[in-house]
Amino acid sequence: MTDATFAATPPGATSRRLREFARNFGPVVTVIAALIGLWYLACIPMNAQNSLLLAEREGIAVSPATAAERRDVGGIALAFATPDQALARAFDQDRPRLPTPHQVVTELWDTIVGQKITSKRSLVWHAGITLAPTLLGFLIGSIAGIALAVGIVHSRVMDLSVMPWAIASQTIPILAIAPMIIVVLNSIGIQGVLPKAIISAYLSFFPVTVGMVKGLRAASPSDLDLMRTWNASGLRTLLSLRLPMSLPYLFASLKIAVAAALVGAIVGELPTGAVSGLGARLLAGSYYGQTVQIWSALFGAAIVAALLVAVIAAVERFTLRRMGLA
Incomplete structure (x- = not known):
């Protein structure tokens, strides 16, 4: 760097930037670090039983325990692992009850970066399969929601009749209604993306x-x-006043709706026994006891939801800025 560059840099600018960075991101980093630390600590008691089994298989003597301190696993009375045994084997098990953060990150890296996108082992490929019904259901649910809202606002009858039913519909567990939707639509020959999209639309x-x-x-x-x-008509009032005023509320609700649509698409994959999609990854991991795969699929779904919300937020900023509302 030249002397002119040093002269152009105000004294204390670097320390001021560091303080600003710490003020903006310090709390977030602290919370994430605390959560990761608690996660690692939780792995020790959660994986203690498996740690003891590994120690017994390796011929390591376990600490004596009373009958009350023993657990029956596979017909064999086993004692709890000692702290050193539990700690030594809690973080590197192949099928842990609770995988460690580094195991989940490694699985995410292997399935996102380490695989071709077209590979059926790629989490990106499975996310793409789930994304299709998510976006279709989100589109259907958004259009239906906007249409219902317009009717509710302009019609006293719809406000008193439709709104209570819309609220009551959300009290039905999605895990209970999803198989019904799949079975009914399959009976009339509707399969594939549409049944899962309808479940997504129901939630969104x-x-x-x-x-x-x-x-x-x-x-x-x-x-x-x-x-x-x-002397503006109801339509003119809607287009010129009500809709522009509702945009901030609309985009806030769309962020919630797109995440709900993703959940609906994943749940819609479970009753069908799907072999592709994030729901299929969860099913396969559950069938074969691959907890690391289950957690990586969950984090993959969270990443997809975050990206979808970020896209809507970007559209929101652009739209509101163009309309002079931001």
């Missing part, structure tokens, strides 16, 4: 409906009176 329409109802009613009484003095 409600937050859009509630958010849009709140947004469409966000216009102040004075603004509505002004539209009446201009």
Whole structure:
């Protein structure tokens, strides 16, 4: 660097940037570090029984224990592992009850970066399979939610009749209704992406409906009176006043809806015995006791949801900026 570069740098600028970075990201890094530390600590008692089994197989004597301190595993009374035995084997088991963070990260790296995207072992490929019904269900649910919200705001009858039913629909567990939807649609020959998309739409329409109802009613009484003095029709009021006012509420609800749609698509894969998709990875890991695969699929789903929410947030910033609302 030249003397001019040093002269252009204000004194204390580096330390000021470091303080700003610590102020902005320090709490996040601290919370993440604390969670990782607690995760590692939880692996020790969760994997203690497997640690003891490994120690017995290797011919290592276990500490004596009373009958009350023993557990019957496979017809053999085994004692709890001693702290050193539990600690030595808690973090490197092939099929742990609770995998460690580095095992999950390694599995994510191997299945995302270490595999071709077209490989059936690639988590990216499975995420793409799940993404199709997610986006279709999100689109269906969003359109249905917006349409219901417009009807609820403009019709007293729909407000008193449809809204309670929309709320009641969310009390039905999705794990109970998903197999019913799959079976009914399969009986009439509808298979593939659409049944899972309908389950996604079922979960995603409600937050859009509630958010849009709140947004469409966000216009102040004075603004509505002004539209009446201009003799504006209901459609003109909707397009010129209510919809622009509802956009911040709409985008907030869309972020929730897209995550719910992803959950619906994953749940929709479970009753079908799917062999591809994030739900299939969860099923396969559960069948074969591959807990590391289960956790990597869960984190993969979380990454996909975060990316979808980030895309909607980017569209929100662009749209609101163009409309002068941000």
